[in-house]
Amino acid sequence: MFAAFGTTCVLLLQGCSGWQSALDPKGPAASELAWLIWFFTGLCALIWLLVMIALAAPLAMRSRTRSDPLVLDPGAEHRKARAVWAALGATTVILVGLTLLSFFANRTLAAIGSDAELTIRVTGHQWWWEVRYENAQPSRILTTANEIHIPSGEPVRIIVTSTDVIHSFWVPSLAGKLDLIPGHENVLDLMADKPGVYRGQCAEFCGQQHANMSTLIIAEPRPVFDAWLNDQLRSAAAPVSAEASAGAELFLNRACVMCHKIGGTVAGGTVAPDLTHIASRQTLAAGTLTMSRGNLAAWIADPQGIKPGAHMPVVDLNGDELNAIVAYLEGLK
Amino acid sequence: MKRGLVVLLSATLALAACQREERDTRPQSALGSGEQPAPVTTLEPGGERPSVSDNKAAAFEANAFHLSEGKRLFNWFNCTGCHANGGGGMGPALMDQKWIYGSSIESIHATIRDGRPNGMPTFRDKVPDDQIWELAAFVRSLGGNAPSSAAPSRNDDMMVHPSENRLPDAATLGKSP
Structure with missing residues (x-):
């Protein structure tokens, strides 16, 4: 019983180390x-343990003969008063x-x-x-x-x-x-x-x-x-592939540009996260997803499925457009 | 028996309050504003064209969530840059009862989506269609055209002086410590 309790405690305490x-x-x-x-x-x-002992001890050591409660023993009364004052x-x-x-x-x-x-x-x-x-x-x-x-x-x-x-x-x-x-x-x-x-x-x-x-x-x-x-x-890296260039073009002409900023381009929105070096970060959407090409695409395609209620809207993009934008963002190291 | 019935009935009534307003943040159709007709004017050869009605209009017009989202987007997309907080500036006022292209939500939606002569740019492709509907609903509410139970309240920063919790700290005189 105690062993099980102890093991559980040790297991639970293991959760207390780590990065948070x-x-x-x-x-x-x-x-x-x-x-x-x-x-x-x-x-x-x-303190709790002492109080519990103080409560349990008289119960455990109860004497069989009860003295008349109306007869007062001045010595015992004094001891009790001293104990209360000490506490x-x-x-x-x-x-x-x-x-x-x-x-x-x-x-x-x-x-x-x-x-x-x-x-x-x-x-x-x-x-x-x-x-x-x-x-x-x-x-x-x-x-x-x-x-x-x-x-x-x-x-x-x-x-x-x-x-x-x-x-x-x-x-x-x-x-x-x-x-x-x-x-x-x-x-x-x-x-x-x-x-x-x-x-x-x-x-x-x-x-x-x-x-x-x-x-x-x-x-x-x-x-x-x-x-x-x-x-x-530094300003954002210029797109290197043809696909990434198309993505940069789309970024500036579609809904992305309304809220996000990419330093060095005309995208200057300040109401959403700055994407100038988004690919250098470890996570996406405030720690919701880890940074990867797949997660970037998933987040843009369906933000409301991944983080319902977030202010990132579902944007009307076809598959090629989505891939192009992801290729561009992926290069923003 | 009778008491049980009363308890059951009140519980049912109380549960009715648990109905939440529907928030559809994930539009079903992936296609947004791309292929829709763009009525720029009501002037038509041979008479007035019938007013276009959209089934989204009713869903957005009196919905408190969409109205408040529209209010947020109105600031985010810098509509205030030209229209101020509805009082007008470079662009026309939005809180009066003059509507150059009509006061219907469909017409305001068309204005934002396709632009209008003399300065209103088009936001087709730049703003997802549902957000245009939210903005249109909010613009209508500026002139008192939305039910007061749904319309968002006025901004804190538009009051005569800031609310008490936003007043600068007397000790630091508003500067960062």
Whole structure:
């Protein structure tokens, strides 16, 4: 019985490691929070255990002879009163202690990004993330979507807001969650200790496709990150094959151009994800599909079947047109 | 027995509220606006041509979901660039009762799909047909031609001053921290 329970617990705990877990921290903010979670849980479990023992012990050691309840023993009364006062005192000390702990943890979290060099603006949309790398030089401001590259080992400031409803930005391995509120900016500082890929997820119910609104945080060493940023700042690659050229032509003359942007072309829509370097990303439609030629075609052909309710409409394209557009997008590395 | 019946009846009545508005986001016909006739004018040799009626008109005209989608697309596709928020600018006003080509949803749909002389461009092929119907339904609602139970409300940013939660933070004076 206990063995089965223990095995189940161990199996369940295995789910707590990996690229999206608050119990497997990969950054200072998450470590602070994980420590707090374990300490709170441990202390509360201990208190619960003590209370249960205090309740069960008198039941187990019940004496057969009952004394007259109206006869008071002053010594026993004193002992009981002392026990109650001690419990009350302990409760106060523990509550104040936990409050102080959580207060100091908050201070540590707030201090992480005080000298952050990189500011990223994350805007929530139904149901994808717009990511904008701020820079004093306007030509070096980068807008991309759904995938956030950060340099590892240094603090990053993330300013979050939303354009439609309240979303919440949560990358459990790196930091706590923070709400994205329309018309209001919130600031989250995070840091990844080591290079790696961490998964984030919208943590505030935001509509039909809330579950399919995820993001990837890709932490890489500074030189790799700088190279990535410079690469992303380039205009889109020109189509190489005849099919891809036809696809580029179709992209600019059909419904795609109304919402999407491809840097270096006349497509300049800002209401949908920027596609300038779409093929360099790992996922499609905010983590709904992995990036591949087949998935690109599937997503364009039937977005409402894959992500019902998403704002990407079913566009009237025949097979050849679909293939051409996919060939073009596939080349946008 | 009688009480059971009452409970059953109220449960049935309550369940009737679970009926959701149908949201058809996946048009059945893959063919959109491509092959449809384009009536640009009602002037015809030998008299007025009969007004074209489309079976999509009724489905989109008074549907709250389609109206609100139309409102979103009106901003997304920058209709405001010429028509402002319905008050008109470079393009004609949309919230008055003057309709150059008639106030029917079919006519507005034709206007968006095929364009009109003096500046209205065509959006055939650029906007999927169902979205044109949504836009047409919303444009009609601007002049109060849609049932108020379905018509979308006015934008927050068009109020005299922003709502309280959108006012700039006094501490940062609206600047990013």
